[in-house]
Every structure is written in C-alpha cells, then in structure tokens.
Amino acid sequence: MAQMVRPSGTTMILPYDQFIEHDNRHIDPNPDAANPDYICNLALEGGYNGVAIHYGLAKRYWTKLAGKVPLLLKINGKTSFPPQKAPLSVYTSYVEDGVRMGAAAIGYTMYYGSPRQDEDLPQLADVRKACDKYGMPLIVWAYPRGEAVEMKGGKDCSYAVESAVRMATEMGATVIKANIPVSAPGDFSTNESVPSYYRKLEDELMGLDAKAQKWERTKRVVQAAQGIPVLFSGGDQVSDEELTENVEACLDAGCFGFIFGRNMWKRKKDDALALGSKFQQMLDNSK
Amino acid sequence: MAQMVRPSGTTMILPYDQFIEHDNRHIDPNPDAANPDYICNLALEGGYNGVAIHYGLAKRYWTKLAGKVPLLLKINGKTSFPPQKAPLSVYTSYVEDGVRMGAAAIGYTMYYGSPRQDEDLPQLADVRKACDKYGMPLIVWAYPRGEAVEMKGGKDCSYAVESAVRMATEMGATVIKANIPVSAPGDFSTNESVPSYYRKLEDELMGLDAKAQKWERTKRVVQAAQGIPVLFSGGDQVSDEELTENVEACLDAGCFGFIFGRNMWKRKKDDALALGSKFQQMLDNSK
Amino acid sequence: MAQMVRPSGTTMILPYDQFIEHDNRHIDPNPDAANPDYICNLALEGGYNGVAIHYGLAKRYWTKLAGKVPLLLKINGKTSFPPQKAPLSVYTSYVEDGVRMGAAAIGYTMYYGSPRQDEDLPQLADVRKACDKYGMPLIVWAYPRGEAVEMKGGKDCSYAVESAVRMATEMGATVIKANIPVSAPGDFSTNESVPSYYRKLEDELMGLDAKAQKWERTKRVVQAAQGIPVLFSGGDQVSDEELTENVEACLDAGCFGFIFGRNMWKRKKDDALALGSKFQQMLDNSK
Amino acid sequence: MAQMVRPSGTTMILPYDQFIEHDNRHIDPNPDAANPDYICNLALEGGYNGVAIHYGLAKRYWTKLAGKVPLLLKINGKTSFPPQKAPLSVYTSYVEDGVRMGAAAIGYTMYYGSPRQDEDLPQLADVRKACDKYGMPLIVWAYPRGEAVEMKGGKDCSYAVESAVRMATEMGATVIKANIPVSAPGDFSTNESVPSYYRKLEDELMGLDAKAQKWERTKRVVQAAQGIPVLFSGGDQVSDEELTENVEACLDAGCFGFIFGRNMWKRKKDDALALGSKFQQMLDNSK
C-alpha cells in the first residue's frame, strides 16, 4: 500500500474498469480514452498514485508502466447488459494474479444489500483471506445495489451508503471506496421498511441548504468507516465547479483520497492533467 | 473456552455484530456505540468475559485488547436489506482466521427452520468440524427464522426456540445462545401444522401470569439444551427493570451467562457499566 | 459391523435422531426421553446392539458408553419446519467424524424419488465411497419422499417402499432400513403414472385380509433388497399388540433386525425394557 | 476394452441398470430377473462379453464372477419418480470405483439436449478425463431427453438420435450406445424449430416402406458416430421376430454390437439363452 500513498499521506487513483461495467459506450466523448495506453500515460503524466484496471489491461498495457505507476488490480466485475435486480460482481481474475504481477493492491466490488449478498460476502471473505495471506491491501468498492436497496431509499442515499461503508469495515477492507450520497426520494420518511433513525436523519438533512447537506452527508460517510481510510469516487462526469466542490467536501470530511475516472479521462487531456494536479495539491494541503 | 469463564463458572459477553445484522442504524441513540474502540473499552472496563465481533473489527480494533478481553470471532452474518423469507447467514470469515488471531471461541448463527437449512446445516457441520480440529469452542446462535417458522408460531415462541436450541445440541455446539421465548400468536392452538404437544403446552403456559410464564419459558429453553450451557441474549433495548427481571428468570433457569449488546452499548456508558457489574454479581451469586 | 450383530446373527438398534427430524415435540409423553443420557442408559440396560444418534449427542453423551453400546452415527438430517415437497437430508456430520469417534456404522437417509435426488444420489455415493475407504458399514434409511412420490401412491405403499429398498441395494448399502408398507390410496389402480405391474399387484394385495396383506407386503420388502440385510423401523408409537404383530411379520419375512425408537423411548422404561427383551428373544429364536 | 470384444471384433453386453431407471417394476414378468445373481449367471451362461451394472450390484454380486464376465460399471443414474422435463443422470459411483474393482469399462448416460446439459457436459468431460487418466474405456449412452427434445421431434426421431450420437463422438466416447430411431411426429415437417435438413430428410424417410426406413435410420446412426463403434439397445421387450429384424438392420448398418437387457432377462431363461446365442452368431458372421 505504501507505494500508493503520497508523502502527504493521501492518494489519488485513476480507475479504468468502466469498459466492463458500462460496456464500450465510454469511447464518447474522448475516443482516446478507449485506448488503455492513453490511460496509462495519463496516469503516469498526471502523477497518479495508482491505476485500477482488470487483468487483461494489466497484462498487456500496464506492464509497460511497471515500477512507474502502481497497479490496483480490480478482480471482479459485471456488465451492463443483464438485469440488475440482484447483482453480483464476479471474478475476472484472482488475488494470486495480482501477487504474480506485482500489484500494489487488490480492488473488489461489494454490492451491499443485493439479494445475492449470500454469494458476495463469502467471496469477499475469500478475497480478504487471500490478501491477508500475501500481505496485499484490499480496496473495497462499497456499493449498495439491487432491488431491496431500491425499495429503501436507493443506492445513493445516506442510509444505504453509510451502511455499505460500515459493512466494508466489518469485512476487513484496508481502504474503502464510496460515492458521495445524495438525498433520498420523497417517500423516504414514510417508508416503514426504513429504520426510524435514518428517516429522522433524512428529514434533518433535507432542512439544510444544498452545500451544507453535501458536507454533512460526506462527513458521515467517513465517520461510518470508523477509521478505515475512505476514497471518494467521482461518478458520472460533472463540471469543474461541481467536481471541485465535491473535492472540498470530501477533504473537509477527512477522506484519504480520490479515485476519479470518467471525470478525468472523459476530459481533454490537458484539462484532465490540470484538474488532477489541482486536486493533488488540495489533498497535500489538507494534511 | 476457559479464558471466557468467570471463577464462578459463568460468563458475560458483549456482542457487537449488529452493524452487520441491522445496518448502520444503531448509531442511535448512543453515537459512541458506532465506534469499535468505544465498544472494546466498554468490554475492558466492564469486565466482560468476551467480545463478539466480525473479522474486520477484530483485526483493526480488538488486537489492541488482545490478552485483556477474549475474542469471540463471529464468522457468519447477513444484512437487513434483502428479503428475509429464507435466510442464510454466510461466512464473513473462517475458523482458521479465529485460530490465527487467537480467538477464544467461534460464533455461528444457525437459522433453524429456514428453507435454506439445507445449506445451513452442512455449513455448520463444516464449522464444527474445523473447531473440533483446532480445539476451538463453538458458540451457536440458535435462531428460528424464515417463512416456515412464521407460519408455525413465529421465531420467538417456545416451540420454535426450544426446537432450535435442541438442534444446536444435536449439531455439537459447545455453548448455545438463545432468546427468551414469548407467547405464540392467538391462532397457535388451532394451527394444525403445529404439533399437538406444543399447542397444548402453549395453552397451559398462557394460563400462567406474565412473570410465571417468563420463568417457565426460560427454564424450558435451558432444559431443551440438555446440559449444553445456554447464554441468553438481551434483544432490543428494554428498561432496567425488565432487563433485571429477565436476568433473574435466566439465572433461576440455570443459564450459563449473558450476551447483552444493545442493552449495554445503547445505554450511557456509566449506566451500562453499572448494570453490567450488577448482572455479573448476580451471575456469581447464582452459583 | 460385527460389534452390532447378536450371536444369533440379528440386531436390534435404538434410533434417536427424531429430535432433529420432528423437532422438540417428542418430549411428550415421556419427558425423560428428551434426555440423551436416559436414552444411552436405555440402550445399555436394554441390551441394544447399537444406538443411532447425531454427532452432538454422540460427542457429549455416547462417549460415556463407548465400548459398551456400539455407535451408529447418523450423518444427515432435515427438520420438520420447511416445506417437504422436495426433501433432501443434508450433512450434520461426516463419515470421518464417525471413524474418529469409533462408530460401528454410519447411518444415511436417502429420500428416494425426491425432486432433489440429483443431489441426494451423489451425496450418498460420496458417503458410500468414504465408508468403503475406511471399511465402515453403511446403513441406508431407504425412504420414499416428496411430491412425485405422493402423486404415485405415497411414501408408504409397496410400490414406493420396494423401489426405494432396491435403490439402496443398487447404491451399495451394507444394511437397509425400511418401513412396513401399507395399502395405497383408492385411486392407485387407475393412476396412469404408476406402472401396471404395481397397480395389478396392489389390487391383488387388497384382496387379502389385513394380516395376510401385512405379511405379504413385508416379505416383498425383504425380497426387494435382494439379500442385503433389512432392518424394519417401528414408526409412530403403536400398541404392544400391533408392534408384536409387526415383529412377527418382519421375522417371517426374514429381516435382519429392528430399529425401534419412539416405540421404545416413548413407553415407560420398564415397559420398554420388557418389550425390547421380548423382541430380542424373538429375533434370536427366529434363526 | 479388449476383454469385452469377441474374436470377431464385436460385442454383446447384458445391461441391468433398469431397476434404477425404471424402479422395481421389472420384476414382472420374470421375477427371477430381479435377482442380480440370476442376471450374473445369465451373463456367464449366455457368453456375454460384459454386464452393465451399478456399484451396489457390482460389489455384492459381480465379484463372484470376476475374471469370468467383464464388468461395465455404470456410474450414473436417475429414477423414474421425479419430473423428467430437464433430466440429469447423476453419479451413483465413480470412475475410481471401477478402477479399484477391475471394471473393463465405464458406462455414462448423457441426456443430449436436456435443459440441464450445462451440468451434464462438464460432468461427462470429468468422467472422460478420469477414464483417459486410467486408460479406462468409456461407453456413452447417447440419449436425447427433456422438454426441448420433445418439442423438436422427440427422443426417438432420427434428428435427435443422430445429433446425440455425434455429440458423444465429439465428447470423446470410446463406444456409443444408441437406440434405433423411429419416425418423427406428424407435425415434424412443419416444425420451424427443426432444421430444414432434417425436415426434408424425414419426409424422404417417410416415403420408404417400414423395413427400408428402419434400415436407413439405423445406418445413419452408425454414420453419425463417424467411426466410433456403436452398440444398439433393445429397449422395451419386443417379439423374437422384431428383435431379430432389428439385429439384422444394425448388423447391416455396421454396428459394433448389442446391449440387450429387458429383451433378454424378461424372457424365460432358455429363450433368452437361445436368442442370445443366435445374435452372437449373427454378430460373428457379420464380420
């Protein structure tokens, strides 16, 4: 893990697993972004502390960067095609592949709350056990997902995100990757399947202005992790202003760093480098 | 197991697996309780004979207490999100993890009567076999659950709890964790899917006053275990008076000890310490 | 196996797996029968040639009897709670546990005709293979069960029982445990899903008086086993007269012995000892 | 395999797995046929080149014949009770059992076209791999089965049988066991789910007289195997005349031999011996 940490004790990682998760659509709007070599060079030039990719790309493209940009081998995935009511992210490679290639860490997506969590949790436990065996850090994508989550406020509400992040702590994650939560749907406070604590909390949060709400929701995510370092995702591409505000919220919350993909490689290269450099400075200054 | 037993031959354990079972809602009403360090210190200060937690917390927080508070590693779990008609509690870690960490015992949740018991029983048999191999005590959460149980009086009636406890004895539990049963629903005595013995018993128990009924139901649980020591859970937070009455009923029934979580860490720390101390004295005096 | 055989070449075994199969209801009418120590002593005093129990009871109670009453370790089970349309009896322990404990034989329940027989048969083949490896006798409970069986005459008709017994022979059982068949439902002879041979047979058997019919059905079960020794179960508790008649029918049919549980431990101890002694003499005299 | 081949390069095998496949009904009309010893003696006296049985019978009965009649150990099976829409024939024993017992070959039933072929094919691949490892011949029962087959002409039409036989060749069978096809249902030629080639073929075959059709269908089965030797089954019991005609058709088609069970052991012993002897002479004369 040490090789993925900046002198300031923070990190900034470039994720590039979206061509599995979202199919080939992401060649728009920056067609260069479909080229793994372009991504690897962006990670190198941009001074990223790691690139998160699947095995095929690691083997063919990242090996050219070995020793220059740490590898975060993402070992499970799921495509956008089949129904998503009971998602399970399955092996695309294994911890042992990462060990053999010299990866700095393993990435695993946990779909918290999915009807198939009975398969997910033991799979994650197996991955964690293998990581323990090899002294390999484990970064858990803590993602609420599936029809049961959708019936209780959705994958992006504070209730779901905080619970998923806590679960990653319970399962033994070294680092947790999370999204910034947003407000729950209008019927949340009368949804009897949601705990009263979170219904009341949501009402309180909704009383805040948009920025204060974002700050509070983000801070609560870091607290839910109970000391396990949290990386925030960037999600869909947003404006420079919004992304910068998100960074500020996350830094104030005490995050460990960022893992921004589409918000980087969907921008023009110069813009991506400039923004990335700015966020790295903000990270360094935050400590 | 010896390290988890008080000189009086009893035990009092602090369970803290609820942030998996019930999601992150339990930060209310005592937000400190969301902090595993707080819990570990509560266990230490409170003189608990063990803390029951999952692997992630054991690895990051309990290790600071190693040698001071015995670890009961809970190795399976389930979240509150997906449907609960056919529950199965799956691995979050393994017996071997407990052995490696120096755990004093392994905790396992068996969902007696669940439509997925065909997966649960062999899983428990595997855990028991591994515990036998390593000389590791196995504490079984004997919990009736699932739609079939709900159709026959529910998870908390004497019929279900006694049967679950007996099953844990049959499966080879070292210690059994159970809840104090309550009365069955009104239609129980005419429910043809329930054995006549238990329908008749329920009618008799319903003829007793509330306290006598509690005493009798609790005593029967200990009898159902046929000599295997029984720990009683506290369940949802109740008043000091009710909790103390429950303790008296369990002691009269001849229980081995208590495993009270929410009733401790949801209280203010001083209150929790005072109550815990009181119950430990009662335990010691009962022998 | 030799240790489970009487000098007359017969055997009488006390089964006590009913607290798994039928839940805790069997504490009525003889509450002592819920106590495994009581059962073990009954087996010892009664001169039984084996006691059939699950691992938990074997480990905690039978060990006191080791060397005095042979252990028949029952290694699979199923509870009474979930739906029974497609039953599968799953591992509660393993052949290796029996080897380690010094069991004289392994007991396995095969649910012949169940929609889940695709899981049952390979599981039984695995058990048989392990028994072969260790030179361990395998006693197969040959039980027709499940919705497909119910549609073709039910679990207790001669067609189902004979077919199940034959299957146990084909699978490599050392000894087969079966029930005495009874007559099929009224619509059996017009049930097109039943082979014509058995429809005709049933018509013929129904032409006999009750006793002759029992004798013939029982004899056919032993014939269906084709030389593999057959143990007959007692099933639900019946009167002394009926049980004695059943014993006579089974002895005339050439059975290997009896495995009577509820008909023993549900009786008063003295009655059970007297009846058991009588049946052992009948067994010895039959050879 | 050599021990199962007649000097003329042909073979005649006695199969006796029907008491699993069809339950105990086959004790009619020749009750002796239910006796595995009777079958073993029939195989010995009749000069059969092998007897195809499951493990239980092999262990208890065939061992008396070891060195006299080669053993074809049938290692998978299925009963007649559960629904047959998506059949899968599962392990009743293993290749290693056959190796240990000195079997001359392994028998495996492949249900071509079954909705569960996703389990069947890897299971067959595993068996084939184990057979390769031990140098053990593998005889594949190439049987079209299941609801998808029924929708495309049924399990006995040329389209299904030829495709199944070809599949067995593709999977690596040493020898293939098949049935003589019969004509497809009336709506076959307008069934859009059937390939046009086979619809046209069926129309052509239907234009032939009954005998020519049988000759052509049988010849095509041998051709579909592409050089892998084919054994023809006898199926249900038929008259001496029909069975003899079938034998002639198969011999003209260039089959490797026969595997006739019910058509032998359902006949009176003398008749079976006489017919068997006649067919063996026809086999020897055919080369």
Place this chain on the structure above:
Amino acid sequence: MAQMVRPSGTTMILPYDQFIEHDNRHIDPNPDAANPDYICNLALEGGYNGVAIHYGLAKRYWTKLAGKVPLLLKINGKTSFPPQKAPLSVYTSYVEDGVRMGAAAIGYTMYYGSPRQDEDLPQLADVRKACDKYGMPLIVWAYPRGEAVEMKGGKDCSYAVESAVRMATEMGATVIKANIPVSAPGDFSTNESVPSYYRKLEDELMGLDAKAQKWERTKRVVQAAQGIPVLFSGGDQVSDEELTENVEACLDAGCFGFIFGRNMWKRKKDDALALGSKFQQMLDNSK
C-alpha cells in the same frame, strides 16, 4: 501461438465445432463435411494454420495430423436444443487436455451479456489462469448472446459486438474471434436501454451506403479490441462475392486473420481450396 502464424504475421484457421453448436444438421449440403477426417485433410491440403475442434475429434482424428496442422482445442460448447435465453457455454474438455495433446492454442466461447455471465466470467478467468500457467494462447470467441442482448439491439449490432470484443480484451484474451456486425433493428435509436452514444452512432452508420457501412463497422471491431489481434468468422455460408467482400473489409480494418468454417467445408472441396488459397494470398499481401 507462433506455430499458428503465417510468415506474413497473419493466420487462417478452420473451425469445426459446429456439430456441437448446431447439432448434426451440417451434413447438408456437403455430406463429406460430417467426416472429421475429411476436415482434417481439408485443413492440411488447404494450408490452414490451425483446426479448431473439440476433444473427441482431436483425440481420434487430429492425432493423425499432429505436427502437420496445429490444433486449436475448443474446450467449451453448447447444443442447439435447450432454450437460448441465458446461454452458457460449458466445458467439454480442459486446458490440461490441450497441454497434454500438444495443442497450439485453446478456444473459449464467452457469451457476453448473457444472464449467466456471472458463471461465464469466472469460468473464463479460470481458463485464462490455466493458459497463463502453461504459456498457452487463449482465443476467445467474443459472442454477445441472450435475452438481454436481444432487447438492446441484438447479438449482431455494432454496440453488442464492440462491447463483447472489448470485454475479451479486458479478460486477457490472446486473440479475439468476432463476427462482422450488421445494422441494428429499426427501433434501436429510440430504445432507452441503449446508451445514447451507440444510438447516435447507429444513426450515423445507417446514413452510409451498404459497403461503407460494412467497412466502418468492421474497422470499429478491430479498434474495440485495442491492439489484441482479431480473427473474423465467416458465419453462415454466403456467396463467393460476399465472402470476398467481407475479407476485404476485414483486411482493411487490420484484422489478424480468418476463421472460416461453414464457408469452407460446406463448399465442394475444390472450391473451398481455391477460395482458401485466395484468402491466404490476400492476407499475406495485406501486410
């Protein structure tokens, strides 16, 4: 892999797995094509750089060609009979079989987008890991399939094919086999479940004339593979002119080679040899 590459750095492979995938129908119109020896000789005479077959054919027929035509062992398959809504191509043999036989490469079919991709991806990851272990090249048939794909433009549209090809790159394919895409159905541009990028792209492609569209779609497939060599399939038999045009499009797109089966072995042998020779020259001249 080197043994499968022409001096010009290209390849031309003869696939013959269609008698599994499409049943025995392919004996029409060239019955010789049903004969694996005919195919092997066609591969040898035609100067093919490999023949792609399943284990049974490899073991019985290809071994005669060993050292003359490289073997591409296809290790998974699926028949045409069961429903195809959630296809999974399962093992018919294993990587280790290929290693033992001296195969030059392993072939694996990935059904991108199938509801059973949760089983497919780990299976492919296992195959890839075994190939890595043995230094064995892995050729992935990148095939979109299943009901979810059909709802989003179908298995042959550019969106599906490009996404599947990219997935094969992500999974670590050595070489990717793909089909030339065709236009999506009419409702594609208003299908909300399709990403806007591909809806817009399809509109643009539909504005081109037929040939330009084929050129562009083919070129995009090679680009989607991001440098991993692409082999194009021939699919159903088409005219000499159409096949030649397809070859030109693929060569202009920068493909690695061709894997033409039905378009070769369904033609008369001389025609197949002439066409194959022509395409090999075109391949050699393209570099």
